[in-house]
Amino acid sequence: MSAVIEGKSGFRSWLNKRLPVDQFMADQLTGYYAPKNFNVWYFFGSLALLVFVMQIVTGIFVTMHFKPGETTAWDSVQVMVREVPYMWLIQPMHAIGASFFFVVVYLHMARAMMYGSYKAPRELLWVIGMLIYLALMAEAFMGYVLPFGNMSYWGAQVIINLFGTIPGIGEALTEWIRGDYGIGDATLNRFFSLHVIALPFIIALLVLLHLVALRQVGSNNPDGIEIKEKLGADGKPLDGIPFHPYYTLKDIVGVGLFLTLFAIVVFFVPTFGGLFMEAPNFEPANPVSTPEHIAPVWYFTPYYAILRAVPDQRTGALLMAISVLAFVFLPWLDRAKNKSIRYRGLASKLLLGVFFITFVVLMWLGLKPAEGTYVLLARIFTALYFLFFILLPFVSRADGNGPVPERVTYHAH
Amino acid sequence: MSDYAADDAVPEVDESRRKFLIAATAGTGAVGAVLTAVPFVASWNPSESARAAGLPTEVDLSRMEPGQMTTHFWRKKQIYVVRRTPEMLASLNSHDDKLKDPKSDESNQPAYAKNETRAIRPEILVLIGTCTHLGCLPKTRFTPGDAAVMANWPGGFFCPCHGSKFDLAGRVFEGSPASLNLAVPPYAFEGDNRLIVGVDVAPEKGAA
Numbered sequence: 001m002s003a004v005i006e007g008k009s010g011f012r013s014w015l016n017k018r019l020p021v022d023q024f025m026a027d028q029l030t031g032y033y034a035p036k037n038f039n040v041w042y043f044f045g046s047l048a049l050l051v052f053v054m055q056i057v058t059g060i061f062v063t064m065h066f067k068p069g070e071t072t073a074w075d076s077v078q079v080m081v082r083e084v085p086y087m088w089l090i091q092p093m094h095a096i097g098a099s100f101f102f103v104v105v106y107l108h109m110a111r112a113m114m115y116g117s118y119k120a121p122r123e124l125l126w127v128i129g130m131l132i133y134l135a136l137m138a139e140a141f142m143g144y145v146l147p148f149g150n151m152s153y154w155g156a157q158v159i160i161n162l163f164g165t166i167p168g169i170g171e172a173l174t175e176w177i178r179g180d181y182g183i184g185d186a187t188l189n190r191f192f193s194l195h196v197i198a199l200p201f202i203i204a205l206l207v208l209l210h211l212v213a214l215r216q217v218g219s220n221n222p223d224g225i226e227i228k229e230k231l232g233a234d235g236k237p238l239d240g241i242p243f244h245p246y247y248t249l250k251d252i253v254g255v256g257l258f259l260t261l262f263a264i265v266v267f268f269v270p271t272f273g274g275l276f277m278e279a280p281n282f283e284p285a286n287p288v289s290t291p292e293h294i295a296p297v298w299y300f301t302p303y304y305a306i307l308r309a310v311p312d313q314r315t316g317a318l319l320m321a322i323s324v325l326a327f328v329f330l331p332w333l334d335r336a337k338n339k340s341i342r343y344r345g346l347a348s349k350l351l352l353g354v355f356f357i358t359f360v361v362l363m364w365l366g367l368k369p370a371e372g373t374y375v376l377l378a379r380i381f382t383a384l385y386f387l388f389f390i391l392l393p394f395v396s397r398a399d400g401n402g403p404v405p406e407r408v409t410y411h412a413h
Numbered sequence: 414m415s416d417y418a419a420d421d422a423v424p425e426v427d428e429s430r431r432k433f434l435i436a437a438t439a440g441t442g443a444v445g446a447v448l449t450a451v452p453f454v455a456s457w458n459p460s461e462s463a464r465a466a467g468l469p470t471e472v473d474l475s476r477m478e479p480g481q482m483t484t485h486f487w488r489k490k491q492i493y494v495v496r497r498t499p500e501m502l503a504s505l506n507s508h509d510d511k512l513k514d515p516k517s518d519e520s521n522q523p524a525y526a527k528n529e530t531r532a533i534r535p536e537i538l539v540l541i542g543t544c545t546h547l548g549c550l551p552k553t554r555f556t557p558g559d560a561a562v563m564a565n566w567p568g569g570f571f572c573p574c575h576g577s578k579f580d581l582a583g584r585v586f587e588g589s590p591a592s593l594n595l596a597v598p599p600y601a602f603e604g605d606n607r608l609i610v611g612v613d614v615a616p617e618k619g620a621a
Contacts, residue, residue: 154549158574161548180463182489190457288484288491290549294574308575313546313592370575370590 025244028215033240034247035221037408041115042219042247043254044108050255051101052207056200058094061087066146068192070185073148074284092270092277098140099276100262102299105133113330113352116339117220123331125213130328132206137300137324139199142191144297145183149281154294156183162307165317182287223408224339230407239408275367293369301366302359306385308370309378319382326389333392336400345399355388469611474537482553484542487598487610491542491550493570494608501581502535504557504567513585514594520545520584522597523613531582531597539600539610540583546591549574555581563588570595 016022065080065087067073080087109129112118118126145156160177164170179186218228227237241247271277275298280291296304303320310316338344341352361381368374459467467488477483477496485492495501506529509515517527525533532538544551551570559566562578569580578586583595601615602608609615 154574157549158547164548175459176457178459179457180459180489181467184463184489186460186463287489288550290573292573294549308590311588311590313590316590 029244029248030242032215032243033227033237034219034243035223035227035237035408036239036241036246037221037223037410038219038247038250039222040254041107041111041222043251043258044104044111046251047104047254047258048101048108049207050258051097051104052203055094055097055101058090058097059196059200061090062094063196066192068146068188070148070188070285073146073188077147089266093266094143096262096266096270096272096276098143099272099297099299100258100265101136102140104258105136106299109133109327110356112220114341115220115222116224116334116336116341118331119224119334119336119339120331121217122213122220125210125217126331127328128206128210128213132203132210133327134324135199135203135206139195139203140297140299142195142199145191146188146195147281148188148285150283150286150289150291151278151281151294153183153285153287154280154290155296156187158294159296162317162320165314167314183285220339221408222340223342223405225404225408227408239410295367298363298367301364302362302385303366305362305366305378306382308366309375309382319386323382323385326386329389330392333389334396334400335393336396338400338402338404340404343400343402343404344396345402347395347399351388351391351395354384358384358388467611469609472608472610473606474608475606479536480555482555485610490598492598492610493538493540493542495538495540495581497530497536497538497581501555501568502530505530505580505582508565508567508580508586511587512580513587513589513592515584517584517594519592520594520596522594523599525613526597529582531584531594533600533602537608538582539597539608541596541598543596544572544574544577544591545585545593545595546572546575546577546589551577551579551595 012022062080065076065084067076077091081091082088112126112129141155141159145152160174160183163177164174166173175181177187178184179190218226221227227239230238232238265272265276271279278295278297295301303323306323307316307320310319336344336348341349358381362378362385365374365378365381370378470485470487470492472483472485472492472494474494474496477494479496479498480501482493482495485494514520517531522531526539529535530538542550549572551572554562554566554571555568557566557568559568562569562571563586567580569578569586570583571578572589572591575590577589577591579589579591579595580586583597585591585594598610599613600608600610601612603615
């Protein structure tokens with residue numbers, strides 16, 4: 001690969017002898033072959049990276065005006081959006097960006113589940129992705145608490161008390177997390193530190209590992225067949241195209257569409273009907289007034305619905321934890337020979353379809369009060385949720401072994 | 414060149430000595446890492462000022478009417494104090510079969526409040542107003558027969574977050590997501606009308 005450097009003179013050569021810029025480009029972009037049959041579902045990986053960068057940039061600016069603390073947090077947010085030039089735009093971009101992050105991540109995960117992208121040899125890629133998801137949940141939760149609106153306060157109360165259900169150490173653990181007997185200065189300041197330093201670092205590191213693991217195993221594709229098994233005379237995959245310029249250009253289209261949607265939401269429907277910003281959070285935290293019903297932001301509600309569906313708090317909290325962690329085990333629960341849903345039977349398609357619907361219904365139920373029919377529905381759909389993970393090994397083993405094409409399905413445009 | 418030749422004659426490696434040294438170094442390092450973590454982990458515990466703010470709270474009972482509830486703060490938690498009427502106390506005996514923990518065996522309360530009325534003086538109920546489910550504030554639903562809460566409602570507390578129901582001694586009803594009765598904080602009386610929340614024994618009169 002040193003050929004890249006040879007035969008050039010001037011600054012570029014000088015630079016490359018000291019920092020392998022061209023080498024890196026060749027290895028990671030122009031020399032990285034991705035399957036040529038990617039569809040729209042493959043936008044969400046690069047979009048996730050885009051939202052991450054957007055959150056970092058807007059976050060840096062929000063941090064410049066934010067004052068963590070029980071008595072200062074709420075006021076500092078009000079002052080920044082009302083009085084600091086353009087912070088009316090940047091602060092909501094950060095808050096709404098969190099919701100978009102989860103939209104993109106959920107679609108990215110759904111893609112992996114449809115095309116079996118978690119299956120060998122990509123198990124670790126999936127597990128690292130799940131770690132990013134968990135870190136992102138912690139990051140989003142703490143970010144939600146920081147402005148210290150009333151829903152911030154009571155949401156934090158509920159989430160921190162979940163740790164109180166752990167037998168024996170629960171009470172002491174919640175005091176340790178809060179640094180006080182209730183949510184206060186200590187809690188907000190440590191959440192601020194974790195939100196702006198620790199977790200972004202961890203997420204950045206995990207994203208890097210995710211990309212390194214991806215480069216090692218190569219991208220999956222909608223057909224779920226390995227392009228590395230059909231190499232051309234030049235040793236490159238016959239069904240592969242260089243990531244740059246082909247997919248960088250394609251991803252720019254996705255970026256354009258995404259930013260258009262994002263701008264529409266930020267400018268015209270910032271609260272998104274109370275989903276992206278909740279009404280109770282437009283009043284300051286009030287320890288003596290619980291909002292009429294506490295619902296977390298939409299991206300946590302599927303798990304929240306599961307928590308509330310169980311009439312015993314300890315079991316509820318345990319089931320909630322299992323429901324999040326169950327995804328980690330997908331690579332080993334899925335026993336099919338074929339990866340992609342395209343080459344699996346009707347039973348597999350139904351199973352996955354019902355699971356996606358279940359996830360969305362639980363999301364909706366978690367936003368509703370826990371009473372009457374909603375509780376009954378939450379119990380039914382909680383059962384369906386876990387049924388997916390229980391049935392997957394059997395269904396995938398039974399109908400995921402049919403013939404797959406030799407080469408990827410591709411229609412030139 | 415002779416120096417190199419001498420280097421070539423590598424002396425026999427004492428494998429067991431090497432293993433021991435590696436294990437000893439790694440072990441010492443691990444112990445050091447764990448010990449270093451202690452201050453960082455411990456720094457998350459409540460600070461001295463947070464502990465100081467958790468000192469006992471005094472409540473004046475002299476102006477409380479029967480059937481009235483007042484709320485107070487102790488350790489950042491709401492404390493509910495109810496002066497129960499004889500009717501309220503009578504209502505406690507009628508529904509033990511509908512409770513999850515009627516004798517408060519599993520629940521949190523000082524030993525002196527683990528009795529029929531969960532109180533030192535039956536008429537004065539002192540509770541931590543934090544739902545044992547996930548920490549919302551249970552609301553008062555003292556009127557018996559409020560069918561919106563549940564059939565044959567004897568009066569008590571209702572948590573709006575997830576629908577937990579408690580009677581007038583803070584005991585949780587079956588069908589609630591909460592499993593434990595509302596906790597009773599440590600408390601003591603000083604004379605007839607002074608309640609001190611946060612201590613098991615009232616301080617001596619005149620003590621600082």
